[in-house]
Amino acid sequence: MRGPGRWHNSTKWFVLLLLSICGCSGGSEDVRPWKPEDHDNSKAARTVQTSGITKPGDELATLITITWDQNCTSCHGRGGRGDGPQGRMVRAPDLGRPDWQARVTDESIANVIRKGRNKMPSYSSLPDKVVDGLVVRVRSFKR
DSSP: OOOHHHHHHHHHHHHHHHHHHHTOOSSGGGOOOOOGGGSOOSTGGGOOOSTTSOOTTOHHHHHHHHHHHHHTHHHHOTTSSSOSTTHHHHTOOOTTOHHHHHHOOHHHHHHHHHHOBTTBOOOTTSOHHHHHHHHHHHHHTOO
């Protein structure tokens, strides 16, 4: 059985091995502030798949995608079908259903985003441009 000292020692060697592989010195002299460009800069990563706001490198489109991914997909799913991990539990609607799309206005969609409804929380702190982009995204789910 391993003792705490032995585990600590093997962990230390593992960290040192990782640092040597990545060429990191472990010092703070080579640390710079993180920027979004530090991650995937491919065209696909910078493009939102919604009509009306799709432009490579568009920061607003990226912000709308991040907002959807972080706040909406857990219930509505990536494609807005209500099939997110919590979708059944909260009875999230299928936002692409033709009857639903015909029944709701852009204003009512924006209002629900801002004020919430039933188990959907309020996102009143979102800028108007982001809410408008989310409305465009919801409309893009129409089948």
